Amino acid sequence: MTLKQLEAFYWAATCKNFAIAANRLNISVSSLSKRIGELESAIGADLFSRTARSAALTALGEQLVPHAKDLLRNADQFMQQASDNLAYSGRCRFGAGELTALTWMPQLIDAIQQAHPNLLVEPFVGVGELVERGLEDGELDFAVIAGPSSRASIASSLIGSADFEWVATARAVPDPAALTPADLPGQTLITLPQSSGAIRMLDDWLTAQHVSPGRNLCCNSWGGIAGLLRQGLGLGFLPRAWAQILIARGDLLPLPGFPPLRPLPYTFQWRRDDTRPLLKTLRTLAQDALDFHAPTGLA
Numbered sequence: 001m002t003l004k005q006l007e008a009f010y011w012a013a014t015c016k017n018f019a020i021a022a023n024r025l026n027i028s029v030s031s032l033s034k035r036i037g038e039l040e041s042a043i044g045a046d047l048f049s050r051t052a053r054s055a056a057l058t059a060l061g062e063q064l065v066p067h068a069k070d071l072l073r074n075a076d077q078f079m080q081q082a083s084d085n086l087a088y089s090g091r092c093r094f095g096a097g098e099l100t101a102l103t104w105m106p107q108l109i110d111a112i113q114q115a116h117p118n119l120l121v122e123p124f125v126g127v128g129e130l131v132e133r134g135l136e137d138g139e140l141d142f143a144v145i146a147g148p149s150s151r152a153s154i155a156s157s158l159i160g161s162a163d164f165e166w167v168a169t170a171r172a173v174p175d176p177a178a179l180t181p182a183d184l185p186g187q188t189l190i191t192l193p194q195s196s197g198a199i200r201m202l203d204d205w206l207t208a209q210h211v212s213p214g215r216n217l218c219c220n221s222w223g224g225i226a227g228l229l230r231q232g233l234g235l236g237f238l239p240r241a242w243a244q245i246l247i248a249r250g251d252l253l254p255l256p257g258f259p260p261l262r263p264l265p266y267t268f269q270w271r272r273d274d275t276r277p278l279l280k281t282l283r284t285l286a287q288d289a290l291d292f293h294a295p296t297g298l299a
Helices: 003-014 018-025 029-043 059-082 105-115 128-136 181-186 198-209 222-230 240-249 277-289
Strands: 048-050 055-057 090-096 119-125 142-146 154-162 164-168 188-191 215-218 235-239 264-271
Touching: 003 018, 003 029, 003 059, 018 029, 055 059, 090 128, 090 277, 105 119, 105 277, 128 142, 128 154, 128 264, 142 198, 142 277, 154 277, 164 240, 188 198, 188 222, 222 235, 222 240, 235 240, 264 277
Parallel strands: 090 119, 090 142, 188 215, 188 235
Antiparallel strands: 048 055, 142 264, 154 264, 164 235
């Protein structure tokens, strides 16, 4: 029995399918199946019940998953103790929200590549719910999104926050300086969809103000929201750095009568059963790189 065989078994058992598990380990599906087969031969029993289209854990396989997890965690801890300056190689896929992608994600990737030049980094950008699902299914190694996660299988560590500012145009709001939350029922609110982490922040604000908008215009892109706001199709909020640029250009106006939104926390997220020392290193790099005041999308 080898650690590679244990890795193949564990990730095949806990990822959505064999293809995702193989991708995570940076090997082919056939190599993954070969390692599992070798492990099954070594213990003299099947760990998966295979059909033409799928593979399900046998009763023995279910029983051995937590033991494999413990063995792999111990191996990870051994490697961490052996070298705190370990250079990593292989493939690392992470998820990020659009706001991160349009601000500090390039700096994060640069920092990772500087620290670990042999590590192939592949970002995936999507709304928080989609990113969390990919992380839970094993498609992603880690994620940086608004959080914390509500999923029991995902751990979250706070690394920073983003600030936002209420804005509109004179077309949407003839007298922006006089507008108050009490006027919101007569307005169109341009915002992200319910699957976005920013909605939690907005819901808290609406509850505190005891108001609801007259109409919602949802868009799943911050760039799209900025365009809709500039067109005067409603009022809304943007990341503060973006808002200040567009206000300085004369494209948007602030809404001083609207109380500020609370900062939106951003977290580094990973699967609780993933104990690789690599993740601690990447979490530190993400915390150091975080900077939502670098709006590359509007520079």
